[in-house]
Structure formats: C-alpha cells, structure tokens
Amino acid sequence: MPEKLRMRFSKTGRAIWLSHLDLMRTMQRAFLRADYPLKYSEGFNPHAQISILLPLSVGVSSVCELMDFQLREDVDLAALPERLTAVMPEGIVIHEAYPMENKAKFLKWLRVTARLEYDDRPLDEMAAALTEFYARDSIVITRKTKRGEGQSDIVPAIQTLQVSAGERQVDLEAVISAQEPTLNPDHLIAALRQLQPELAPDFAAFTRQEVYFENGEVFR
Amino acid sequence: MDARLERILPRVQKPARYVGGEYHQIIKDKAEVDLRMAFCFPDVYEIGMSNIGMRILYDVINRMPGVWCERVFAPWGDMDAEMRKAGIPLYALESGDPVSEFDVLGFSVGYEMAYPAVLNMLDLAGIPLRSADRPDLTPLVFAGGTSCCNPEPMAPFFDLMVVGEGEEVDCELLELFRQAQKEGWSKTRFLEAAAQIQGIYVPAFYEPEYNADGTIRDVRTTHGAPERVTKRIIEDLDACPFPTHPIVPSTEIVHDRVNVELFRGCIRGCRFCQAGYVYRPVRPRKPETLIRQGIEALKSTGYQEATLLSLSSSDYRPLSELCDGMLDYCEPRSISLSLPSLRADNFSMDIMSRLQKVRKGGLTFAPEAGTQRLRDAINKNVTEEDLLNSCRVAFEGGWNGVKLYFMLGLPTETDEDVLGIAELANRVLHCWRQYAKFKNRGVRITVSTSCFVPKPHSPFQWEAQVTMAEYQRKVNLLRENIRARNVTYNWHDPDTSFVEAVLSRGDRRIADVIEHVWRHGGNLEAWGDYFSFERWMNAFRDCGVDPDFYACRERGEDERMPWEVIDMGVTRRHLRHERDQAYKAVLSPDCRKQCTACGALKLMTKGGCCDA
Numbered sequence: 161m162p163e164k165l166r167m168r169f170s171k172t173g174r175a176i177w178l179s180h181l182d183l184m185r186t187m188q189r190a191f192l193r194a195d196y197p198l199k200y201s202e203g204f205n206p207h208a209q210i211s212i213l214l215p216l217s218v219g220v221s222s223v224c225e226l227m228d229f230q231l232r233e234d235v236d237l238a239a240l241p242e243r244l245t246a247v248m249p250e251g252i253v254i255h256e257a258y259p260m261e262n263k264a265k266f267l268k269w270l271r272v273t274a275r276l277e278y279d280d281r282p283l284d285e286m287a288a289a290l291t292e293f294y295a296r297d298s299i300v301i302t303r304k305t306k307r308g309e310g311q312s313d314i315v316p317a318i319q320t321l322q323v324s325a326g327e328r329q330v331d332l333e334a335v336i337s338a339q340e341p342t343l344n345p346d347h348l349i350a351a352l353r354q355l356q357p358e359l360a361p362d363f364a365a366f367t368r369q370e371v372y373f374e375n376g377e378v379f380r
Numbered sequence: 381m382d383a384r385l386e387r388i389l390p391r392v393q394k395p396a397r398y399v400g401g402e403y404h405q406i407i408k409d410k411a412e413v414d415l416r417m418a419f420c421f422p423d424v425y426e427i428g429m430s431n432i433g434m435r436i437l438y439d440v441i442n443r444m445p446g447v448w449c450e451r452v453f454a455p456w457g458d459m460d461a462e463m464r465k466a467g468i469p470l471y472a473l474e475s476g477d478p479v480s481e482f483d484v485l486g487f488s489v490g491y492e493m494a495y496p497a498v499l500n501m502l503d504l505a506g507i508p509l510r511s512a513d514r515p516d517l518t519p520l521v522f523a524g525g526t527s528c529c530n531p532e533p534m535a536p537f538f539d540l541m542v543v544g545e546g547e548e549v550d551c552e553l554l555e556l557f558r559q560a561q562k563e564g565w566s567k568t569r570f571l572e573a574a575a576q577i578q579g580i581y582v583p584a585f586y587e588p589e590y591n592a593d594g595t596i597r598d599v600r601t602t603h604g605a606p607e608r609v610t611k612r613i614i615e616d617l618d619a620c621p622f623p624t625h626p627i628v629p630s631t632e633i634v635h636d637r638v639n640v641e642l643f644r645g646c647i648r649g650c651r652f653c654q655a656g657y658v659y660r661p662v663r664p665r666k667p668e669t670l671i672r673q674g675i676e677a678l679k680s681t682g683y684q685e686a687t688l689l690s691l692s693s694s695d696y697r698p699l700s701e702l703c704d705g706m707l708d709y710c711e712p713r714s715i716s717l718s719l720p721s722l723r724a725d726n727f728s729m730d731i732m733s734r735l736q737k738v739r740k741g742g743l744t745f746a747p748e749a750g751t752q753r754l755r756d757a758i759n760k761n762v763t764e765e766d767l768l769n770s771c772r773v774a775f776e777g778g779w780n781g782v783k784l785y786f787m788l789g790l791p792t793e794t795d796e797d798v799l800g801i802a803e804l805a806n807r808v809l810h811c812w813r814q815y816a817k818f819k820n821r822g823v824r825i826t827v828s829t830s831c832f833v834p835k836p837h838s839p840f841q842w843e844a845q846v847t848m849a850e851y852q853r854k855v856n857l858l859r860e861n862i863r864a865r866n867v868t869y870n871w872h873d874p875d876t877s878f879v880e881a882v883l884s885r886g887d888r889r890i891a892d893v894i895e896h897v898w899r900h901g902g903n904l905e906a907w908g909d910y911f912s913f914e915r916w917m918n919a920f921r922d923c924g925v926d927p928d929f930y931a932c933r934e935r936g937e938d939e940r941m942p943w944e945v946i947d948m949g950v951t952r953r954h955l956r957h958e959r960d961q962a963y964k965a966v967l968s969p970d971c972r973k974q975c976t977a978c979g980a981l982k983l984m985t986k987g988g989c990c991d992a
C-alpha cells in the first residue's frame with residue numbers, strides 16, 4: 161500500500177488568481193495528464209484524496225504551498241516535480257515530492273512578505289510610521305466572522321515584523337501565526353485601514369515565503 | 381502583468397477569467413510573428429470558452445506559421461467598469477497586449493443578442509465602431525459565426541463578414557491580409573480582393589434601396605463584388621483538423637469537458653430550425669477518427685468527461701460503434717460520456733442507458749409542439765408513441781425527471797395545439813405512474829415554453845411572430861390547464877424573443893438601434909442582468925424604427941429579404957415549398973429517406989455527396 165505523500169509547490173504570476181476550488185480541480189487534471197494515478201475515495205461520488213494544507217486566498221502568491229496526496233501505485237518521486245510541472249498552467253511549479261511525515265496540525269508559523277504601494281506619499285516616512293504602528297502592544301481589529309463581527313487583537317499572532325522603504329514600494333516581512341489562531345496577512349492591512357487609515361497603502365501584494373513548526377524549524 | 385490590472389483584479393468577481401495562463405494556451409515568440417489576430421467572443425469567458433467553434437478556429441489559425449491568434453472575451457460589468465476607470469483598454473488573454481495593437485480582430489458572433497457586446501468591446505479597445513470611421517487597413521475588424529447568415533443589422537460595423545465554416549476561409553483571408561500589409565495596399569483595395577473569396581461579404585460594397593413601404597427594392601453591388609455571397613463549408617470533415625489539445629480553463633466554464641464533433645448539418649429539416657438548413661449538407665466524421673481524437677483530447681487535458689456533439693446525435697449512423705469505442709477507454713477510467721441532442725426513440729434510449737450508468741437525473745425531450753398535426757406542420761418527426769415509449773424506458777430504468785420543451789406561436793398553431801401540450805404532459809405523468817421503478821421518489825415533469833422566433837434561411841422566414849400579448853394569452857391558457865401537482869410549467873418571457881425576432885430578420889436600419897442600445901448602457905443582452913426591454917423600445921422609438929415591421933409582419937411571397945445577399949445553399953424555392961407543406965401539415969422525408977433537392981449539394985464542389 162503506497163504511503164501518504166506530500167509535495168511543495170509555488171503559485172505565482174497569473175496562477176495567483178485561481179481560487180482554492182480552481183486549484184483543486186487543476187491538480188486532479190494535471191495528475192491525470194501526467195499519468196499519475198491519484199487515489200480516490202470509495203463511495204457513490206468518488207473524489208481524489210488530495211488536500212492542500214493552508215488554502216491560499218485569491219490574489220496571494222506563494223512559494224511554499226504544501227499538498228498531501230496518495231497514489232494507487234509507487235512512482236519515482238524524484239521525477240515527479242518535473243513531470244507534473246510540465247502539465248501545469250502557467251505559474252504553478254512543483255519543487256519536491258516526498259513521503260509525508262509531519263501532521264498538518266504541527267504547522268504553526270508562516271513567513272510572508274508584502275509589497276506596499278503608496279502612489280503619492282513618501283516611502284521612508286511611511287516605513288517609519290508603519291514600524292511604529294506595528295510595534296504597538298495591542299492592535300485590535302474588527303473582523304467578519306461566521307457569527308457577524310468580532311474583535312480581536314492581532315499582536316499575539318505576529319512573531320516578528322520588519323518594514324523597510326524600497327525604491328518604489330515599502331517592503332514588509334513578517335512571521336505570523338498560520339493556525340490557531342489564523343492570521344490572514346490581509347489583516348495586517350485591515351488594521352491600518354481601521355486604526356490609522358493615513359498609513360493604509362494604495363495597494364498591497366503578499367507572498368507566502370516559508371512555513372515553520374512551533375519551534376521555528378522549517379516545516380515539510 | 382500590467383500593474384494597473386493587478387490592482388483591480390482583487391475587486392472583481394472571478395478574476396481568473398481575466399488573466400489567461402491556462403494549460404495549452406498558445407504562446408508565440410513575437411519576433412517570429414508578423415500577423416497578430418485577436419479572436420473576440422462577445423460574451424463572457426465561461427460562455428466563450430465553451431464554444432466549440434472558437435476552439436476549432438483558435439487551433440486552426442495558430443497552425444499558420446507567423447500568425448498568432450489570441451483570445452479576447454467580454455468582461456462582466458464589474459470588470460468593465462474597473463477597466464474603464466483605470467484606463468485599461470481591452471486586452472488579449474495570452475499576451476496581455478491591448479487589442480488595438482493587433483492587425484486583425486475577428487468576432488465570433490453566434491447569436492443576435494450579442495450585437496451590443498461587440499460594440500462595447502470595440503469601444504473598450506479604443507477602436508471606432510463603424511467601418512467607415514476606420515480608413516486604414518489595420519486593424520481589420522471582421523465577423524464570423526451563425527449570425528452572419530443575416531449580415532445586415534451589423535453591416536456598418538464590420539469591414540467584412542465570413543459566411544459559413546471558417547477553417548479554410550479564415551486562413552485564406554489572413555494570407556491575403558498579410559500580402560496586403562506587405563505590399564502596402566489601401567483598405568479598399570484589400571476589401572475588393574477579399575470580396576472575391578467565396579464566403580466573404582464586404583457590406584460596404586452592397587447598397588440597399590428601399591420601397592416606399594419600407595421593404596427592399598434592390599441591392600446595388602459595387603467594386604466588382606458578387607451579387608450573392610455563397611457560404612463556405614468543409615467538404616471533407618473527416619480530413620479537417622480538430623483540436624485534440626484544447627485549452628483547459630483553470631476556472632469553471634459552462635461546458636467544461638472534451639468535445640467530439642460527430643458531424644455537421646442535419647438530415648431532418650425541422651421547419652422552424654435555422655440550424656437544420658444553414659449547416660447543410662450533412663458531413664460526418666468517421667468513428668475511428670472520432671475515437672482517436674476523443675481519446676487524444678482526454679489524455680492531453682485530464683478531463684473526466686466527454687461529450688459527443690452534433691445537431692442530432694441519434695442520426696449518426698455508426699453511433700453504436702462510436703460509443704463502444706469511447707466506452708472502452710472511458711469506463712475503466714471513470715470518465716463519463718454524454719450525448720446531447722438525442723431523439724426520443726428506442727435506439728437512442730438504449731444508447732442512453734449504456735452511457736449513464738451512474739447518474740440518473742432528468743431527461744430532456746423537445747417535442748416542440750403539443751399535437752401531432754402541429755408537429756407534422758413543423759416537420760418534427762416525432763410521434764407521441766415515440767415519446768411515451770422513451771419515457772417508459774426511462775422510468776423503468778430509474779429516471780425520475782423529464783423535461784419537455786415546446787414553442788408557442790408556431791405558424792398554424794391553434795388553441796387546441798396549446799392544450800395538447802398539457803395533455804401530453806399528463807400522458808407522460810400517467811406513463812410514470814404505470815412504469816416507474818422507484819415510485820416512492822416521486823417524479824418531476826417540467827414543461828417549458830418559449831416564444832417562436834422566425835429565422836432567416838428557414839421555411840418560416842416569411843412568417844409573422846405572434847405578438848407578445850398573444851403569446852401571453854397562450855401561456856395563460858396553458859397555465860390554467862396544467863393542473864397536476866407533479867408537472868411544473870416554466871415559460872420564457874416574450875420580450876427577449878421579440879427583440880431577437882427584430883434583430884434576426886433585420887436590415888441595415890437596425891444598426892442604429894443596436895448602437896443606440898449600447899450607448900444607453902446595453903451590453904451583454906443575452907443575460908437577464910443586462911437585458912432591458914425598455915432600452916430597446918426607446919432605441920426603436922428614437923431611431924424611428926418600427927419593431928413590428930420586422931417581428932410581426934408576414935412577408936410577401938416575392939419580397940426581397942435583407943439576407944438574400946447570402947446564399948446558404950438551400951434555395952428559396954425549397955424553403956417556399958417547405959412552408960407550403962407546413963400549411964398542409966404534410967411531412968417531408970429526411971435526407972436519408974429521400975433527397976428533396978434542397979440545393980445544398982451544390983456546395984460540394986469537389987464532387988462529394990451529402991451524408992456520405
């Protein structure tokens with residue numbers, strides 16, 4: 161019985177606009193195109209046994225996506241990334257595939273970078289003000305939940321956060337809590353809009369860079 | 381990606397349809413391309429990508445060395461507004477380049493309600509709407525697709541229109557255009573040369589003159605253009621390429637599966653059906669070709685579903701052989717096979733049960749009319765016995781839903797015919813009570829009616845459409861007589877059918893109406909979200925056009941029709957004969973029983989024969 165497998169892939173460029181559902185469908189078709197037999201669930205309406213560890217929001221790039229899957233037969237895992245990438249839409253690249261060892265629930269931290277664009281505000285001033293803003297002891301934002309609106313402090317979910325002024329944009333890099341609690345990177349911007357709107361950028365684009373265990377080791 | 385685009389995409393619905401990048405999209409090196417074509421589809425991505433004609437032509441045109449054909453779809457309203465606000469012009473999906481930089485724009489226009497969207501796309505591209513306002517050779521703006529069998533309503537907007545199947549003529553056109561560009565021809569010189577290619581209609585070279593009563597007296601031809609433009613067909617369909625590596629959209633579209641095209645044309649000749657006449661003659665592909673193409677496409681795309689497409693699948697002679705061949709591949713791989721456009725007969729039901737081993741939802745039949753007399757009048761060769769037999773097989777096989785489609789307002793229809801629909805639905809219900817396998821699950825019988833739209837190049841092209849009030853009266857009559865709890869009645873509003881009737885049999889004077897509608901906010905008119913009857917009525921009024929003249933007027937026997945500059949193969953005499961037969965409620969034999977010499981055979985210039 162072949163074991164549970166995991167692969168790491170990027171979702172960048174045009175592919176960032178695919179929804180989670182689009183991506184799931186794309187994966188199943190790509191496995192068929194590459195002739196890798198995905199394992200299907202039993203039952204009346206069989207579906208492929210694949211799951212993506214931390215579903216990504218539409219519009220966010222990532223170079224560290226993880227997907228668990230099972231195949232019906234043993235394959236050469238070393239050859240899989242190239243063969244699968246060759247049949248992917250633009251922007252999805254498989255980096256490695258390996259037997260799954262670590263349960264998804266042990267994934268704790270996420271490192272993200274963001275490109276914050278300010279059309280007509282001085283970048284260095286913005287960077288300095290942002291640094292000050294995120295250094296607050298508590299940043300309570302209102303977020304929409306299933307049961308209406310809720311208040312929550314995002315500071316405990318931020319491990320580190322740096323801001324620097326670049327040539328054309330302000331760069332932000334942060335290590336934030338991926339699960340329990342989940343901090344959507346977007347909340348970092350929502351906090352600005354709600355509490356200090358003059359710091360909110362005209363546009364922000366996020367990229368997931370890496371995922372970690374609780375202790376800070378890279379999660380695979 | 382355009383930085384401005386990156387900013388607006390997070391704010392629009394389903395952004396994936398605006399970015400391209402799908403598997404199997406065709407990317408070419410611009411340095412090796414000397415002709416760029418934007419294949420424009422005047423509807424949203426989900427509809428356009430489901431269109432088999434667009435898939436075929438994208439493939440064929442991109443096979444031409446040095447030519448890069450890219451896709452362009454109509455943005456939905458939210459995207460349209462964001463693009464205009466941000467100053468982003470209409471762009472092509474593959475390269476992201478503005479459409480205005482392309483050499484050629486080819487619009488695929490399948491249905492009349494898409495006309496305003498064509499204008500919206502031109503405007504969003506920053507290209508003048510009217511051919512007369514585009515003096516240069518580039519960009520060339522042309523159209524193809526079924527709506528071109530009456531080219532007149534859109535005549536002022538397009539430089540030329542392609543009539544018939546595009547695989548060969550599109551390539552000939554592009555080669556000629558390339559030569560014109562190289563040799564620096566004027567637009568007029570190019571159009572003069574293009575008009576000599578069979579299947580190409582250059583509207584500017586035809587000048588209609590009108591009688592006092594508004595009908596057409598004559599059409600003056602200029603610049604040496606032919607009196608009538610004869611449609612193009614692919615004579616040997618089996619030898620014609622078919623896309624076996626189609627684009628696999630990353631986001632969901634309407635028909636998200638592999639298509640296999642069994643044949644073109646239809647042997648039946650239902651008198652209300654434009655498709656049955658304008659796609660003649662019947663030309664099939666060989667089953668082995670289809671099986672090969674189908675399997676290749678399934679392998680290359682990873683789709684888990686394939687559809688066998690044609691106007692009337694039951695009429696494909698080797699259907700059993702084809703299904704067996706496809707099932708051999710599909711069954712072990714859990715790939716489902718669907719077969720639309722089946723007739724309600726035993727053979728078809730047998731095939732159907734073989735295909736749909738798992739899912740048994742609803743079955744769809746289109747008897748079109750409620751009584752045998754009216755079905756004979758429209759040459760819909762289905763008997764009540766056929767229909768009930770099929771329902772019986774279906775119910776015995778475990779199906780528990782049947783959808784029945786009808787038209788109201790067919791020529792010669794009486795109230796008896798309308799009530800016949802209710803009776804037929806009752807008989808289907810009775811059949812379920814008698815034969816259903818799973819009675820405890822209940823049954824859903826859905827009756828749908830739409831208002832008949834008389835179409836050009838069909839035997840009913842002379843007919844008046846019933847008025848909207850009359851349609852509504854028929855709907856009410858039917859509604860009062862469908863009483864069974866298990867029978868649901870849905871009816872389409874007649875207002876879209878009315879507008880469609882004007883557009884489909886319109887002449888050049890309708891062009892102003894279309895532009896007026898667009899200028900006042902009309903766009904994707906096939907969508908309930910956009911269609912506004914009031915806007916159309918205002919446009920008719922402001923342009924001084926009487927819509928009843930086009931929709932509800934019976935044409936004189938000898939009246940010159942606006943679309944008669946186009947020769948679709950079938951003769952006027954034949955259409956006339958079929959209409960006469962309709963009034964006598966006499967059936968005509970199908971092409972296989974007996975050729976009725978409709979005229980389409982002349983399109984087979986290489987000596988082929990119909991339905992070989």
Ligand code: SF4
Nearest residue numbers: 971975976977978990
């Ligand atoms: S020529 Fe005869 S066989 Fe051919 S399409 Fe017409 S009626 Fe049918």
